[in-house]
Amino acid sequence: MNNAQLINKSIQQQSSTNDCRLELNSLFLQWRGNRTQYEIFDFVFNKNGYTCQEMFIFCRAGPRHFDCCSAFEATFVMLRGRHERLLQAGMVAHLGDSHVEVGLYPLLYLTVNNWNHLHFVQRKVSMVPEKNLCSTDPLNQGKSTCFVYNWVNRVMVPTLNCTLPFFKTMLPYTANLSVCEPLSVIGNYYHITSKRIRNYGCLPACERVENHWQITSNIDERALAQNGFGFEASFNELEYEHYLETHTTTPARFISELGSQCGLFVGGSLVTLIQLLFTVVIFTFGFIRKAYRTYIAVLLVIRT
Structure with missing residues (x-):
């Protein structure tokens, strides 16, 4: 050919x-x-979509069973739409934080009929803002806040000049945008879903909480429902690590360190002060005595 x-x-x-x-x-x-595009979205996902009760079989915290839907709520993932339930024998779980924006990563692939143990270690990080290595801007406070904001305003809006239905009420800066028509999204799908990471210049928040995790999986020997997914999440010892960044040298600390090298201390005792005055008196007396012997005593001898 x-x-x-x-x-x-x-x-x-x-x-x-x-x-x-x-x-x-x-x-x-x-x-x-x-009907409007948003009304169709609401009709398909909110009114006739999968419900929370259809998603979870049961939830348990230690020996106590509780209502899953009181602890979980539906959310929407950037470029992935609503995440609740899949038809195939597999599940993807995205890990986010307390902010509404959920990025593409990190994510977990869960296998059917496996029991997955997810262990979290929580770290609170406090950085010094002056070094320009972190940000106090509200758009940088969440794990994916800055990334989603830049993708919406630098990729989606310039390409489509509209917003996706689930962003319409979730993100305040998309409230004045119209909802995209499906045909325009499909026509530009490969462009707006490109995996190429652009230079968004996002910085971590100066005050943030990070959840580091480790997952282990094993085949579940117990009788789960058909195509069931066992998922267990816990924090180690219900504690968190606090990392605090401080200035290595302050004016007071510098004076203290310099004084310690000379045998002096900031806030010295009364004995130190008396010793200092005694040294000054001895030095002054010696200087006057030397001047007297050099100049005044010689003149008296000549006149005699």
Whole structure:
């Protein structure tokens, strides 16, 4: 097959793909009717989507069973949409923080009929803001806050000039944007979902809480429901580590260290003060005595 035939075949495939998209878009618009794009999103995901009760079999904290839906809520992951339940025998869990923005990473792949143990170590980090290695800007406070903000404003909005339905009410800076039509999202899908990480210039928050984790998995011998996923999360000893960054040298500390090298101490005792005055008196007396012998005593001898 020569190059001309390959180009012709590629054009035919592209034309067929575009025709399929236009046909599906026509059917979608017919089904949507007079409803807005956000109303369709609400109808599909919130009113007729998978519920929390369908997601979890049971939840337990130690010996106590509790309602899973009182501890978990649906959220939306950047470029991945709503995360609750998948049909295939596998599950992806994204790890976020207390902020609403959830990025692509870190994520966990959970295998069906495996019991997964996730152990967290929480660290509180307090950095000195003056070094420009951290930020106090509100857009840098969450783990993925800055990344999601830059992706929305530097990739999605310039490309589509609209926002995704789940961002509409979740992110304040997208409130004035219209909701994207499916056809425009599909047409630019590979561009807006590119894995190429741009230079967003995001800095960690100066005051932040980090959850470091380690996961172990083993085949569950107990009788779980068919295609069930066992997931256990815990913090080691219910403690957290505090890392505090401080200035290595302050003016008071510098004086103290310098004085210790000379045998002096800031806030010396009364004995130290008396010794200092005694030294000054001896030095002054010696200087006066030397001057007297050198100048005054010689003049008296000459006059005699």
